[in-house]
Amino acid sequence: MLAFFSSLGAPSFVAAADKTVVFVAGRDSHGFGSHEHGGGCRYLAATLEKGLPGIKTRVHAGGWPKDPSIFDGAAAVVLYMDGGGGHPVNRHLEELDKLMKKGIGLACIHYAVEVPKGKSGNYFLDWIGGYFEAHWSVNPHWIAEFKKLPKHPITSGVKPFKLNDEWYFHMRFRDKLEGVTPILSAVAPESTMRRRNGAHSGNAAVRASVAKGDLQHVAWARERPDGGRGFGFTGGHVHWNWGDENFRKLVLNAIAWVAKADVPSGGVPSANPSKDELVAAIKGKKVSKKAGKLTPPKPGVKPVFKSPVVTSLTPGCSIKVDVDIRGAKELYLVASDGGNGHSCDWADWGEPRLVGPKGEKKLTELKWTSASSGFNNVRVNKNCGGDSLRIGDKDIPYGLGTHANSVIAYKIPPGYERFKALAGLDNGGTEQGACGNASSVQFMVYTGNPGSAVLTSIGGGGGGGGGGAADSREPGDALAGLDVHADLDATLFASEPTIVSPTNLDIDHRGRVWICEVVNYRRNNGRRPEGDRIVILEDSDGDGVSDKSKVFYQGRDIDSAMGIVVLGNKVIVSCAPNVFVFHDDDGDDKADRKELLFTKTGAPQHDHSTHSIVFGPDGKFYWNVGNTGRHVHDAKGTIITDIDGNEVRDNGKPYFGGMVFRCNADGSEFEVLGHNFRNNYEATVDSLGAVWQSDNDDDGNRGVRINYVMEFGNYG
Structure with missing residues (x-):
């Protein structure tokens, strides 16, 4: 007591x-x-x-x-x-x-x-x-x-x-x-x-x-x-x-x-x-304690099966599932809305079974470890509304009825090598007059815990979107949408409110991250009266998370900056129509003075303009502009003439559109390496001196080219 x-x-x-x-x-x-x-x-x-x-x-x-x-x-x-x-x-x-x-x-x-x-x-x-x-x-x-x-x-x-x-x-x-x-x-x-x-x-x-x-x-x-x-x-x-x-x-x-x-x-x-227990509390359900605990989620877990979006126009309103599960100990059945909200998204896993040397085992004979449904409940041998299972007007002898967004998890007993099922839309959804024609579900099968990448989509549909971790703005979901290679590890270094709207970054010799933090862009121009900022983030205790933040420079002259490179006590910031060089003369991480390197280069408040300078292995500066870059002038406002005697100008004489440049640190010996790009973002140089970049070709077609920049190349 x-x-x-x-x-x-x-x-x-x-x-x-x-x-x-x-x-x-x-x-x-x-x-x-x-x-x-x-x-x-x-x-x-x-x-x-x-x-x-x-x-x-x-x-x-x-x-x-x-x-x-x-x-x-x-x-x-x-x-x-x-x-x-x-x-x-x-x-x-x-x-x-x-x-x-x-x-x-x-x-x-x-x-x-x-x-x-x-x-x-x-x-x-x-x-x-x-x-x-x-x-x-x-x-x-x-x-x-x-x-x-x-x-x-x-x-x-x-x-x-x-x-x-x-x-x-x-x-x-x-x-x-x-x-x-x-x-x-x-x-x-x-x-x-x-x-x-x-x-x-x-x-x-x-x-x-x-x-x-x-x-x-x-x-x-x-x-x-x-x-x-x-x-x-x-x-x-x-x-x-x-x-x-x-x-x-x-x-x-x-x-x-x-x-x-x-x-x-x-x-x-x-x-x-566990995450499942917290999800179950949201849904007002209890998590089965007899079924055992699931392994923790891992970033980058891929589905072993991912269907196209199944709609009422899909033949039979269904798709067959037949996947290899050899060596797997867990099975996760995911039904997510098709991107148009989860109205009428009644989903069934018809005749779900494990197949292997031990024969066939109906999944309905096992107890799930956890189960969640976006509407009503997950049910065995009934749809989520409690009626008989019917897919495409056909009776289903056994199965699991649920509603997007849904995750059903099982422990897999030994002796089975494949999972088979008929995944489809239940008639209980497709026959509803108000939204039946809009019923759409994507089915996925995982053999590892997908974690928040899937769990955050439960209940995330709504009227106009697919929901999911991609729509979440919580720091805990920041990694959910990343595809991470098995040999790599991705962790969250910093998030709002420590940093907001970063457009470009560089890492200095001390491992600190320098960021262009942009608020004053287009319709938000003026939202931050003091101007946009160059911020330094530092992980002082080595735990992989930023714990110190300081402002190197803030001002309206760097509103909507799109590029930064840190070279000792010099920090070069690309902010159309200018490229600035900031000097930290006394090493206190504050800009003491600034000077212009290039001017009249690109349109202010436009991301197709001036992008970051990259310091190449040859000591040269490599950089580019998109198709609103238009021309490049020196610090005094004089048009640049390249080493071939051409004015660096988008006028067809000879250059068009976006361009890739190479020059000395003082802007001399200026070269145009390639042209006729749309919105080429930040060049990079490999160990052999080859130049690469990405080019956002066409927003409407969602096309992005990865370019090897061949000297004198016209990429129209």
Whole structure:
């Protein structure tokens, strides 16, 4: 049993028994994996019950409960929902206040901490001690590093950690933090302020606070005079963060604490969840424990079978599947929407079976390890609606019925070498008058865990797109769309808000990454009044992740820069219509002066213009312009004449369109190596001196040529 110090309130010897915690989840409002209020509440409730036997939970999802009796006997209430002006609590303030006056605890997670200033805000100051106030607080995504934790039951067993989330900060607290204990605090980096002022994005007060390096409190505890307790937590945007042991333990501890249950000295125990368990919580399902755990996902896993998109016009509305699975231990059946949304995408795996020396084994005789469906449930020998399986108007004797987007995973018993099935559209979808003709599904089979590349597509369809990791903007999904060679390893080095909209990069002799960071491009021109930036990112501790950032130069003169090369203390930036040379004379990573190398080269705000200079093995500069480059002038504005006596000008005398150049570092001995390209991006030089580039030929035809640049070549 724990005896808390008086600074934490009256001593508590109340065990977890007979404690009821009510979770109220708002509607899921963001893409898959974000603001998963229902899934988050279900996961936390189940984990809390398992970790503290005796605590009972009730979960209401989809908004505020119509029947107030759900709160009867509650020791604590947890709110996990969208907030602001639409916060459900705004219409139930008096109702909730009556519960608070009984000493019931309240925990608010993520967006649930935001309410309007005034009546709602005042209640929150009383109940939990603080809230997100528009035009005062901000909501950037950033990696918060919690280096020190206070001694408090909520931090029991929690170790210092850092994690990327949408950590709101600069919260509105009670005056002088009266009755409030900060739990998680971190210094917000300057990058969190790289946004315009707005209700949630920035204001003078928060900018001053960040500039001073103030600690920003993103989780806090409140002890009320009525004996009740409150907890505010601004993380929780990213559902997958519940997989972080310290993040999860702290919130579980806090919920137990506001319910006045004893928090174990090591914190509320819980096992690290698999991705499948977190997905199952979103879908409101349980993951089979008897089927065994799946291997962790690996980047770059390829399907062993990938069908074309099957539509109602496909013969038989189906496609045969017959794939080699020798040596495989797992099988993943994926049905994704065909790119036009998932309406009416009822999908069946007809007669799925394993074939090998042991004969045939119906997949329907095995228990899946996990299964998820974009609508209704995955069913055995029935379609997702619970009716008989029918593909192309033909009855299917056995199979699996689901709905895109769907993943069904199995452990493969030994003795089987092939997987066979008829994958098709179920009549339950194709016969619907409203959208049956639009039914479209792509079927894939994996023998390794595809991870987020597939899982993030579940529920990601919607009316107009295919969803999926390719549509996700979460840093955790950044690698999902990459094809990574088996001998290579791809990891995430940096993401927003540390860096936004990079257009080009170079790596210096210290391994630091220099980036052209562009915001002021075309319709966003002027969005960053201070101008675009050259940013230096550094991995100071060698863990493969950027942890330091500094600005080398910022100004409107480099708006929409498209190229950068770092050569000692010189940094050459290509920004149409100019190519600048910046000098760092004193080595402090700040530009001390700049000079022009080339001028009147390309159209401003156009990416078909001047691209990056590359330093070749012969000491020459290699670079190119696209078909809006037009001509090249020297620093004084005089048209360049190449070594063959031709003006470097797109006028057919003799050069057309995009061009590839070679010259000395001072711009002399200028050569045009090839011409008549459309939008050739950044040349490269191999060890033999051959020049290569990519040319974005035609957006309409989605064509890209990889060019060997033959000297004097006309590539029209």
